[in-house]
Amino acid sequence: MTLTAKAPQTGSIADEPRYDCRNAYVETLADLARADHRIVGVVNDSVGSSKLDAFKKAFPDRLINVGIAEQDMVGVAAGLANGGRIPFVSAASCFLTARALEQIKADVAYSDHNVKLCGMSPGVAYGELGPTHHSIEDLAWLRAIDNLTVVVPADPVETAAAMRWAAATEGPVFIRVSRMGVPVVYREDHEFVPGRAVTLRDGQDVTLISNGTVLWRALAAAEQLAQEGIEARVLSMPTVKPLDVEAVVAAARETGGIVTAEEATRTGGLGGAVAESVVEHHPARMRILGIPEFAPTGSAGFLLDRYGMSPEGIAESAREVLGR
Numbered sequence: 001m002t003l004t005a006k007a008p009q010t011g012s013i014a015d016e017p018r019y020d021c022r023n024a025y026v027e028t029l030a031d032l033a034r035a036d037h038r039i040v041g042v043v044n045d046s047v048g049s050s051k052l053d054a055f056k057k058a059f060p061d062r063l064i065n066v067g068i069a070e071q072d073m074v075g076v077a078a079g080l081a082n083g084g085r086i087p088f089v090s091a092a093s094c095f096l097t098a099r100a101l102e103q104i105k106a107d108v109a110y111s112d113h114n115v116k117l118c119g120m121s122p123g124v125a126y127g128e129l130g131p132t133h134h135s136i137e138d139l140a141w142l143r144a145i146d147n148l149t150v151v152v153p154a155d156p157v158e159t160a161a162a163m164r165w166a167a168a169t170e171g172p173v174f175i176r177v178s179r180m181g182v183p184v185v186y187r188e189d190h191e192f193v194p195g196r197a198v199t200l201r202d203g204q205d206v207t208l209i210s211n212g213t214v215l216w217r218a219l220a221a222a223e224q225l226a227q228e229g230i231e232a233r234v235l236s237m238p239t240v241k242p243l244d245v246e247a248v249v250a251a252a253r254e255t256g257g258i259v260t261a262e263e264a265t266r267t268g269g270l271g272g273a274v275a276e277s278v279v280e281h282h283p284a285r286m287r288i289l290g291i292p293e294f295a296p297t298g299s300a301g302f303l304l305d306r307y308g309m310s311p312e313g314i315a316e317s318a319r320e321v322l323g324r
Contacts, residue, residue: 021156024156041055205230224315257321289314
């Protein structure tokens, strides 16, 4: 299936303006709430960090703040869903997924409740606050839970599209909502389709698979490689679960190797999912870029660069896969 990507920009993707996806999140949530009285927000004393002040003002009776009690927050959301509401849970991903993992598993996924879990400021967005606030393990944890769709949007357009899809779709969903500024990758009319990769750039030499805040860096890496005569296929993989196995296998068969890059741990996230598919269906050379340890304090951009996810670092991993 071919999905729509943004028309190619005239300059480098690295020079495009950057946007905070939380703005798209709150605007879309308000639009959804105006159209459907069942939409409610549930937060853990995170109205400000989720940028929900305007939503609170517009819908004072439809934003439930449970305080710093993440387990209660997910349980309340499950109860609301059981009563016919469509709750969007907004909380820092590190606290939502770590503190309430049992409730996500039992109250939401196992119970098949129509809850939309929105992990705000994921990855290393809280860079200077260190590992206690980094959320690099969330994808690995949630991938292991049955009956939960795991989505990592790359820009404001995809964030909004994923939310609209989630609101219209029955069942548990987790959406990562990035805080780190990212350029726009998709056209405004982009339609999110779960379980489908999007080819942002075609190429037959090597494949770069990414999502979230790192995707534009993969595109910038492909630009650099093109200057050397290396044509990189760039796949956006917004749905870590279910994974587009067909697109992964095609990349393994048709190109000289695969590099994955993500703002998450190297273990069990997008890279792990891609590697599992490659091993099972078509073994190929791979490099998995991610964060392999408790990262030190430092800005999010510094940390991504430190672990090889600058455009230059991703390009170098592509050269290694190709043996150049």
